[in-house]
Amino acid sequence: MFELDVRSRKPIYEQLMDKIKEMILYGILKPDEQLPSVRTLSAQLTVNPNTIQKAYRELEREGYIYSQAGKGSFVAPSQQQPGAAQLAEMKERLLKLFAEAIYLGFTKSDIEKLYQQTMEEQERGKSSD
Amino acid sequence: MFELDVRSRKPIYEQLMDKIKEMILYGILKPDEQLPSVRTLSAQLTVNPNTIQKAYRELEREGYIYSQAGKGSFVAPSQQQPGAAQLAEMKERLLKLFAEAIYLGFTKSDIEKLYQQTMEEQERGKSSD
Amino acid sequence: MFELDVRSRKPIYEQLMDKIKEMILYGILKPDEQLPSVRTLSAQLTVNPNTIQKAYRELEREGYIYSQAGKGSFVAPSQQQPGAAQLAEMKERLLKLFAEAIYLGFTKSDIEKLYQQTMEEQERGKSSD
Amino acid sequence: MFELDVRSRKPIYEQLMDKIKEMILYGILKPDEQLPSVRTLSAQLTVNPNTIQKAYRELEREGYIYSQAGKGSFVAPSQQQPGAAQLAEMKERLLKLFAEAIYLGFTKSDIEKLYQQTMEEQERGKSSD
């Protein structure tokens, strides 16, 4: 299911968050679908339960999942109205990454193609219910 | 010259790297232009010399600047032919960020506008010699 | 009658307690009025009977309702003379919340308006017999 | 400095957050003042460092303090512009608490006095630099 790099500089809990976010964004994990329990994932990945829990807690804080004590953790329905701060932060991240991409020679049409590709992958994920 | 945020969670040396990268990407620092010495910058920013040193070392490792023993550090000429690995990594980063942006509701035209804006800023920087 | 949020972090039994307290405080449930039986409410809300039981038990402990074996649970008549400990505790809670409210910029007139609004809602509830 | 109740239902990290918030709100801890280090407080309170860190992390998330790895944790300058969500949540909390206070017989003038008292305590704290 997941592949984690324990040697990476990036903390394990962040790697986990990225993987799960990706699966949500690409529609592989559907809204209200149950995620593996903290213990199960801990055993599967041979990662400490506390580390899994930290990832889940942060994902909940960011609005990607919701957790219920005694029940489990579930994929949150996608946000309808992102906050102004969230939009501003994303804009900043896009501007910075574009600056680097242009430096490497990426053209407007390269960017458009990649955006289109991402859109299509998301559509595929969502329609494959 | 620089403004560092000591309250930020981001390490000082990373903030410094980002600022210098930005000035290179936007053409404010030109190829082969000399950067301030570690000592000068350390005094100007009231930041530990080791921290400046680390930022310069990392920037050199990433190919943004080069150092000449006894002379100083200089902006590297922009790479004409980025490696295949670099292009693949950038493509990956763009795909991931687009996935998040789409999740937040950014449209194709939003993306195009931001790309255009970045392009123009870079042009302005380079032509202002 | 009730709407429970299964996605909330707040335990179901606490949500239930809050709803019932609210209905008592706003006069929607009158003194000595009978509450639905544990079984009935359990079926209506599709919530485990143990959970309903726990909410009723806690509400009784706090003095909001009373139970008669074999008859059912009833709204307690509003306390005419709250204990000194209760008053002191409420005073403490108000002081703490005001400190936070002031920190967020709530003015004296904001506070007065909210108090007035609460008063009017309670009056409306009680007079609608 | 602090008194924690290990037997309480309220988690230790929340008790700690409340105490620190209180000291910030009443001006006992001033903006940019350094908090005791995680290790120091852990030893003083004989509470696990992880628990202290959890309290600090949450306080940072709520905007009361800021932490710098390698430096320490500090009181954040008071927020100038609280978010709309924050204001809405506080309004809700005030309405609920007023409903309970009215039930216990607190009058408008009681509420006003308590608000006034809180204001004065904050002023005293801030001016006693």
Next chain:
DNA sequence: GTGGTCTAGACCACC
């Protein structure tokens, strides 16, 4: 020395 991450476990409330 500082905060941040992580392990290996225990115990708790909730359902």
Next chain:
DNA sequence: GTGGTCTAGACCACC
């Protein structure tokens, strides 16, 4: 069985 809290400890990057 589930997530949430907590301990006792180790190691890391940063300054």
